[in-house]
Amino acid sequence: MPTLVLDRWQQPSRALGAAALAVPPATPAAERIGVLLLNLGGPDSLDDVQPFLYNLFADPDIIRLPSSVQFLQPAIAQLISTVRAPKSREGYEAIGGGSPLRRITEEQAEALRAALERKGVDAHTYVAMRYWFPFTEEAIEDVKRDGITRLVVLPLYPQFSVSTSGSSLRLLEKLLKSDPVLARMRHVVIPSWYQRPGYVRAMADLIEEQLRGGDSPFPRDLAEDVEIFFSAHGVPLSYIEEGDPYREEMEECVELVMAELRRRGVANSHTLAYQSRVGPVEWLRPYTDDSIRQLARDGVRGLLAVPISFVSEHIETLEEIDCEYRELAESVGIEHWGRVPALNTNEVFIDDLADAVVEALPYVSSLQRSSSSVASLSSGDALVPLGEVDALLETYDRDRKVLPPPTLMWKWGWTKSAETWNGRIAMLALVLILLLEATTGQGVVARLLQVHGLTAASNAVSAVGDAVEAVNSGAAEAVSNAVEAMTDAMGM
Numbered sequence: 001m002p003t004l005v006l007d008r009w010q011q012p013s014r015a016l017g018a019a020a021l022a023v024p025p026a027t028p029a030a031e032r033i034g035v036l037l038l039n040l041g042g043p044d045s046l047d048d049v050q051p052f053l054y055n056l057f058a059d060p061d062i063i064r065l066p067s068s069v070q071f072l073q074p075a076i077a078q079l080i081s082t083v084r085a086p087k088s089r090e091g092y093e094a095i096g097g098g099s100p101l102r103r104i105t106e107e108q109a110e111a112l113r114a115a116l117e118r119k120g121v122d123a124h125t126y127v128a129m130r131y132w133f134p135f136t137e138e139a140i141e142d143v144k145r146d147g148i149t150r151l152v153v154l155p156l157y158p159q160f161s162v163s164t165s166g167s168s169l170r171l172l173e174k175l176l177k178s179d180p181v182l183a184r185m186r187h188v189v190i191p192s193w194y195q196r197p198g199y200v201r202a203m204a205d206l207i208e209e210q211l212r213g214g215d216s217p218f219p220r221d222l223a224e225d226v227e228i229f230f231s232a233h234g235v236p237l238s239y240i241e242e243g244d245p246y247r248e249e250m251e252e253c254v255e256l257v258m259a260e261l262r263r264r265g266v267a268n269s270h271t272l273a274y275q276s277r278v279g280p281v282e283w284l285r286p287y288t289d290d291s292i293r294q295l296a297r298d299g300v301r302g303l304l305a306v307p308i309s310f311v312s313e314h315i316e317t318l319e320e321i322d323c324e325y326r327e328l329a330e331s332v333g334i335e336h337w338g339r340v341p342a343l344n345t346n347e348v349f350i351d352d353l354a355d356a357v358v359e360a361l362p363y364v365s366s367l368q369r370s371s372s373s374v375a376s377l378s379s380g381d382a383l384v385p386l387g388e389v390d391a392l393l394e395t396y397d398r399d400r401k402v403l404p405p406p407t408l409m410w411k412w413g414w415t416k417s418a419e420t421w422n423g424r425i426a427m428l429a430l431v432l433i434l435l436l437e438a439t440t441g442q443g444v445v446a447r448l449l450q451v452h453g454l455t456a457a458s459n460a461v462s463a464v465g466d467a468v469e470a471v472n473s474g475a476a477e478a479v480s481n482a483v484e485a486m487t488d489a490m491g492m
């Protein structure tokens with residue numbers, strides 16, 4: 001593993017949190033408080049799917065290329081998004097033609113604002129999505145327009161991952177630094193909050209309700225034998241090996257929820273598995289589908305799926321868990337199936353998030369401009385402690401890779417016509433190279449992959465491989481969709 005990468009994702013150290021702070025000052029009355037909710041975003045309609053995927057795969061935190069070939073990122077993102085779009089679109093079609101993420105996140109923002117008001121804090125809340133509307137750039141403009149003087153940054157991911165919260169924080173750092181007004185605004189980040197008592201309690205409530213409540217999907221005599229099956233979004237294993245605290249935080253989170261359930265007399269056994277892998281590289285194990293098969297082989301008859309890495313309903317709960325994994329479970333002999341709903345605007349949960357904001361507020365100013373501004377505060381024993389964006393990134397992202405702006409259509413070149421032709425030529429060349437590599441398994445990209453063990457380009461090769469397989473197996477429709485989407489996206 002290259003030292004550079006090891007260096008980049010240093011293991012989060014609890015020792016970092018040892019920098020204790022003095023008692024924080026109270027919030028002065030003239031302050032204008034903002035809470036910025038970071039989230040991933042999702043396509044509002046089927047037409048949005050490909051450009052949304054483009055933004056996702058153009059993110060160097062999702063597709064990681066060595067700097068020497070980073071110029072290929074837009075083309076690779078274009079290729080992967082185009083090839084994946086038909087499959088993705090099918091998923092979004094199955095859940096009503098788009099992602100519910102924007103609506104739910106906006107409801108959460110409003111519920112949080114109201115909860116803060118009940119606690120005597122007058123705050124504005126903002127939704128900042130990473131890959132689709134309302135983009136982080138727009139939210140930050142609103143923060144500026146409203147004259148916010150203290151900003152609490154709250155990623156809506158309970159556990160920290162470089163690929164989610166980390167990516168949003170990198171973008172935020174860029175935006176804050178590039179504007180003198182925003183650079184003066186004081187802020188604090190709550191990087192993860194899986195250990196907060198209200199969150200743990202709310203998760204335990206939902207699980208207990210499914211096992212023991214009036215609407216439980218399980219027969220009474222089976223309830224104690226139902227497997228509590230935590231299914232978290234996966235990340236490539238290489239991220240964890242390079243210091244992403246995601247797995248460790250996830251395991252701690254599951255233990256905390258299970259400890260709360262044990263306190264309530266729930267003695268069911270449990271499993272943690274990882275879903276939604278993309279591409280051919282190794283992701284966090286055990287994989288959700290393998291675990292379901294294994295549990296069935298072990299004689300489990302009832303399974304309660306618990307989405308644990310994300311607090312809103314989204315494509316991976318509504319389609320992947322509710323449809324794909326449920327069908328799989330039934331096909332391997334699991335007779336009784338249940339799924340815990342996402343927290344969405346659950347009162348206990350939102351109230352606890354409001355407490356997290358209130359607890360963080362006094363530290364906004366005391367952290368500012370201090371040299372050791374990563375601090376372990378009253379937020380509990382989180383692996384990634386509270387801090388300022390740049391201090392957190394100093395720990396997690398020393399390389400500070402350049403981030404692309406969000407786009408609705410692929411752009412490359414100086415003039416409109418040059419853009420079109422650059423795009424067409426680059427696309428054709430890349431498709432040819434990757435097609436050759438996918439069919440022969442040899443070539444420059446394949447060698448690069450072997451040398452660097454890269455997720456990204458390997459995903460691209462595999463995606464093209466899938467397309468080739470699709471053609472071979474007569475699935476011409478999928479390919480023609482892909483070509484159509486590619487043509488649309490390039491304005492051809």
Ligand SMILES: C=CC1=C(C)c2cc3[nH]c(cc4nc(cc5[nH]c(cc1n2)c(C)c5CCC(=O)O)C(CCC(=O)O)=C4C)c(C)c3C=C
Nearest residue numbers: 040041042043062088099101161163233235278309314315
């Ligand atoms: C904790 C949550 C998430 C992690 C970690 C994460 C990592 C990650 N995701 C991809 C690839 C895709 N993610 C997609 C959608 C998507 N992912 C999350 C959450 C996490 N991702 C959410 C909330 C959503 C949005 C869902 C919605 O309702 O719109 C997609 C698009 C959907 C699809 O085609 O399956 C992709 C692709 C990678 C590669 C990755 C880590 C490197």
Ligand SMILES: [Fe+2]
Nearest residue numbers: 040233234276
């Ligand atoms: Fe994802």
